[in-house]
Amino acid sequence: MAISFIQAQQFGGHSPATKWNQINNDSIRVIFPQGLGLEKQATDVAATVQKLAIQTAPTIGTRLRKISIVLQPYTTISNAYVALGPWRSEFNLMPAQNPFDLGTTLWSHSLALHEFRHVQQFNNFRKGLSRVAYYLFGQDGLSLANSAAVPNWFWEGDAVYQETLKSQQGRGRLSFFFNDYRSLWRADKNYSWMKLRNGSLRDFVPDHYRLGYMQVAYGREKYGADFWKKVTDDAVRYNGVFYPFQHGIKKYSNITYKEFRKNAINYFKAGSDSLGNDAVSDWAKQQKHFAGDDEFPQWVDANTVVLVKSSYKKIPAFYLHNLTTGTDTRLRTKSISLDNYFSYRNGRIVYAAYEADVRWAWKDYSVVRVMDVHTGKERVITHLSKYFAPDISADGKAIVAVAVQPGGAASLHILDATTGAVLKKVPNPRQLFYSHPKFYDAQTVVTAVRTSNGDNTMALVNINNGAVEELLPFSKRIVGFPSVRGDTITFTAAGHQQDDLLALVNKQLYQVQTPANKGTGNYQWSALNNKVIYTAFTAAGYHLVQQSVGAESWQPVSADAFTQAIAIPYELAGLNQDAPIGVDTTRPYSISRYHKAFNLVNFHSWRPYISDPDYTFSLIGENVLNTLQTEIYFNYNTNEKYKEVGASAVYGALFPYLTLGVAETFDRKETDTPFRTWNELNGRLGLQFPFTFNGGRLYRQLNITGGINHHQVNYTLASKNRFRDEQFEFFDASVSLTLQSQVAKQQIYPRFGFSFLSRYRQIVTNLSGFQWLTSAALYLPGVARTHSLVITGAYQKRDTVGDYSFGSSFPIPRGYPAVNQYSIPDMYKVGFNYHFPLVYPDFGIGNIVYFLRVRGNAFYDYAYLKWYRDNHYLEFKSTGGEVYFDTKWWNEYNVSFGFRYSRMLNQLRGYDPNQWEFILPINLLGR
Template sequence: MRKTLVAILFLVTFLSVRAQQFGGHPPSQRWMQIRTPSVRVIYPQGWDSSSRRIATVVNLVTSLHDSSIGSRLMRTNIILQHQTTIPNGYVALAPFRSEFYMTPPSNPFELGSLAWGDQLALHEWRHVQQYSNFNRGLAKVFRVLLGQQGQAFANALTVPDWFFEGDAVFQETRMSRQGRGRLPSFFNGYRSIWEAGTNYSYMKLRNGSYRHFVPDHYEMGYQLVANGNEQYGPGFWKKVSENAAAMKGFFYPFQKAVKRYSGISFARFVDSSLLANRTRLGVPSSALRKGGPEVINEENPVYTESGDLLLVRSSYKQVPSFYLRTGQKDHFIRTRDMSLDNYFAYANGKIVYASFRRDTRWSWIDYSELQLLDLHSGKQQRITEKSKYFMPSLSAGGDSIVTVEASSAGKYALHILDVSGGLVKAIPNKQSHYYSHPMFYQGKIITAARNSAGDMSLLLVDPANGNEHPLTEWSQNLVGYPSGKGDTICFTMTSNGRDRNFALVFSSRQLLEWKEERDVSVTGEYQPSVFGSRLVSSRFTAGGYKISEQTAGVSQWQPVESIRPLTAFGLLAGDKPLVDVLAKDTVLNPGTSNYRKTTKFFNFHSWLPYYEDPELSFTIFGQNLLNTMQSELYILYNNNEGFKEIGFAGVYGGWFPYINAGLSYTLDRRARLENKQVYWNELEAQTGFQVPLNLSKGRSISNLTFGSDLVYNHAFFPEPQKTQYGIEPYFYLDNDLRFSHQVQQAKQHIFPRWAQTMRLQYRDALNQFDSWQLMATGSLYFPGLSVNHSFSMNLAAQQRDSSTGIRFTNDFPFARGYSDENLFRMGKIGVNYQLPIAYPDAGLWNIVYLMRMRMNFFYDHAVAKDSQRFATDGFVNFRSTGTELFFDTKWWNQLPVSFGIRYSRLLDDDVFGGTGRDRIDFVIPVNLIQARGAGNK
């Protein structure tokens, strides 16, 4: 496509949300809709009650006329995605819409126990309010100039991501009895780094690190938003965010607005807010250190029958893997398959866990499948396929499995399976509870459960009839990770501002809490397990999750006098919600109707004027709400040749293959033929298909994409040139196949330690000309000498016809340093060795932050043959060697950009031009602009 499209796609990618899926549902999917004055909810058939509840919550929030945000409200669309197992949600512009991923998080300690649709509605609707009120000042000018993507770009530059998310977490906390602001686990990140004595700069807290654990912007944002609201009133952030969105002050408008309305500098505001919150969260002062500890996670400790420990270990250098700890030694068992969490269960030499797998074609559909791993042989078997099972647990004999099913119909149930994955019993869920961490116990099942009000309890479930008996009182306190030994059930529960280990004496129903002479940590304790007199659990630290093993005596287990309810840690004016929106019994009952997939089929939302010498273009972009149709209209002027071009291109992803089509008409093309200036007009039309297949499973990520385009070109020459040259319309095919495979990557891995990519492209004129071109490229990635080093090889070959017909564009990756030309036959091999050289974790003026520097050493050897260009009929060598220095950075504290400088030493003459054999180039990758959006997790 045209060069301008490359730049356009950069910006479109930036304004998209990473989670967005194109053509993600099969044609059989049917959609319904309900409408209210403020929102339209688009939902799959069978989700009527959920859609009404969500519409009710957002309308109640809207009716409050909240003084902490402006009164503007753009009517939006919420789409309920019901076939993904990932719990998430987002709001984005270009086009303006929100999508809710309706499978709840299986672990309540991640995001809480509120009804999932309620929490999404509270959180995501705040993003709707933000975007509605941030279209002002210069942001509004950007919207006029560029459409919705203009506002998105302006808002991303001036309003920090921590405010977007912190403000939304604040809303879910103050408008419900829970929300993340009341969850101790939400503050584990900051508690851990404070406890470790780290003193990270504001820029490091904003941008993260490849070396050290840094809490995310949700935690930071909530603390700053809550403290600003407490210190300066509910209207403080309304004034600050409106000033920032309007770009008042232009440079650093958000920081200037904070100073304007608080009376103190932004740096002092951040420092004082975090210091005050540290006191509220009960973290004592400790000696300061500049850096943090190395991050090595040890999760889900489970005792074997012999008292050894099973665990999942991971780090910034290593992907999650199963280990057996005997004494002081860890023995590797197997790398864990791709999963949404690190939870697993063990019994009788077997490990069972849930792995994640995407559907082969439909990207909005994915699965949670059960894997059974033999501890002794290390062999693993997939026992369920295309299932949605979570939190599996084995019976003591290892012959049965109990697991939670969360179906795409929004129904939840406990299923008992045999070890081959066959369904033995679907236990009735009479109260419509959502379950977590079930386990077998004395012929019954013990499980954590949450109800529609967000209360949790530990339940005893009779598998014969589904009857439930609460073992703990229903409350907003989180409960999970039960494990049983004899008459004692250990579990984790929230109490007194922390997640703590508890035990229940089953026969007497006596509740005990694990007490220590002093709290060894201010963070939570999770996943307790008992073997004899030993108690093991996992604590969160600045170096990741760490296993804590202690001797369990009678003095440590103390009777519980009372369970303290959740608190807001002093970050709200009182612990009660400002308005408990979720407690209101109002229920909207708008009419339902079918939602046609062709609704606003083109839905043009943004436009982009763009200039790259010698071309000036103006493009209008469209995308429908279901994201099955993407399109663009454009007009282009070429200053060198003076031609004008208008065109349309679109792709439809609602069928198994993507169907694409385009049409362009060019006026006043010109060229010199036989020393005469010749003008003509040109029509080009194309249609084709593409099939994207996701073949990922287990421990590897694989994708296969193939397709073909049929292109028609008709040049309209005036007489006498039309008769003189006799050029007729012609067709050509453009066929393309791409395949990639890689293993999972740890955070510090520059490239996968094992990966392969391959591309085949064949273009062929079907009439008028004997023109054709075949290209094959591939890359192979291997481990280097150190764990974070990478060795790779690049291979390429291309050949075209030798006729004088049309020439296809040249995509051949030539030897670095040389000018590239479209030659008759070409081949290339390249070798690279890349390694990190520094992790500076330093930045300047809140503009650029340098996270990593890495070096690549390369050698390229290309050969080419073309008797019309060279004085020989044989192959000509083009060899080069050199180094590349790359900088992995973040700009404006949120936009990741990797760029580099390349020095090439040519070992042969550059016959295509250029002087000297030393070349220096700047390297800017095609992923210059990354995705950005406001989401939930």
């Protein structure tokens, strides 16, 4: 669940056949597709929001502005956001399989508890200078001003606090949520505040949700429920001007910001060191940086396990790990997936992998893949499916998987392991949600189950009739990651401050002692004879633990004791002051049709764009269903001193997309002999065909565009009497293709990738003229895993008649000045780049700029420019190096900038062969 300050909508993401309904009242509009049975979820969202608007408003402010919440049922990604520009929220309705991360509350209800806090924040942050930014620049201006005044950790920490306060399973009540910081404390990783705020490319740093929750919870506990209301009120008004948020904390807590944040962390850290050392924390202390993740280990034989390994340098892949020697044998890269879960039996791995829909951005799939461990070959056995957490049977003939329908309704499907055909659909009359099912025997599956109220248990499900045998009483205690070995079912259960390992042996419950890790959670465990394997959460990654167990390691636990309510990890008095808001699907709201054309032209912001020499100011718009993007703009070019006024629109409710644009350019001039001045009118009507083929081990996108353009030249001033006005039509067409492998955190570019663009323009009326430009880039691995070799190329051909010359985007070798390309009919260029990291500083200055990485690039460029007359040609050659700084500004905005030295190997008269340049982002205030 995230708050977004950037464009987060998926443009044109739904088939035009989709029809929409709404619950619409004075404070909220909940929009959802017809015919999927989403009325109950929409009702609960509306009811929950209306309760929150009354119950939690006093802690942030009582201002309320109506918002549209769009329920998105077709994506497999569990997420949501609230954003301005335009003002809306979108809930992805797919529940997550992992119950420990976000809990087991009804997913749409949990989203409402969290995301509406962001709505309340935005509603009450349009004040003072933030209000001025809104009047000057619209919703985007307000968003920028708010995010500059209030740190991202507060936005998310405050929302996590609300979901914790108003539910029985918010993240502040889950031990898993605190693994991150507890692992740092136990490994003596004492990072600076700026590192905790900005992260690292070499060390594990918890996200701003966790940091924010600790700060927000401490502030409310120590200084009262209205503390943050007062702090943020001052901050968004920019009281104190510089560092207004820090100024507000000092004003209302009477201590410095530095003291406050230190006290907040120590408040939660207290008690962590009292647990003493253990093997896992000692191992993490010995790791200088993040070592990598070992996940979901499963027995192959008594000495070998198969698991998924990944690190900041390596993308996830399957490995065989020898427990005796500690050596790894790589099997195959894991296809693009939402998590690293998989299942293994008898030489075959089965897992769910992500695939995008070819046309619609709000639709994607989760397909089942089967891999042979002995050959490394892998195949997809389901298509256009939404299957999760598959498990293969002991005989290798069947697979059980969780099938999740749009909106979150779950069932168990039994699939043919060879063809993927559905053999059985297991009845689910109780509407339970299943997590990580495992075959217990040929007719029974063991799985974690949850109800719509968030109650959990481990259960046996008969695959013939759907009968459910509860192995433990339902409770709020989260259980998950079951594993089966003979008559023993092992699983993980949420504990007070540590997620524990438990086992059911002939239905008797035991807790397994884990002396190797006493401070964080233990997961994904399995027993074989007198040994167990599991992964422990550490500051250096999920660490594989092998442990011998005897009778003394298995401590009996009564079912009643297990299901008793456990204390939350960090008891806070403020969390006991309000009653939770329960799920309410029965409130009698009126449901009506939502018309797609409603507020279709929706201008919401004014944006300045700077991409020297062009300085642009635009009025931009987009509707809530993200099917129409509109822009009206004024541009000034500092090179030619001309002005341009234009408008454009893209309509994405149909396929292909329809594009329309018109622009008038004033005061163009050409100072060469003869001197000319003129105005231009340009209009365009086009089509766009975007395709996405993400799946397997590659991300792939194909975009085909075409259109007809009207171009009109009207000469002005003295040129009116010397030149004839011109008008003509030309068509343009382009094809762009990108494909790339997955990228690890430290990799600058993918180890394999390819991008290609080809564009052709041709006058079709009374004049002559054409231009064809093709460019490409090939990404290859370098000497080290974080190095990249990038080979680029470009070719441009144009006519020499001279009736009209199209603008050129041909890349001249670095270091050379721009040349007049209009008279050059043939040009080609090749470039070689070798990118590599230099250092990871993890260093910041004054909470203004933070340096994550310094990297270098050595390059060589060659271009050949040819004229037809007299076989005349030019060669441009240059070599040099670049140094880039990957930074974060104001703890939030990623900016890369650098310096370039170029040596012109073919000297030009009047130019120094040694050229130095400062490299800024293409558009720092980018579109």
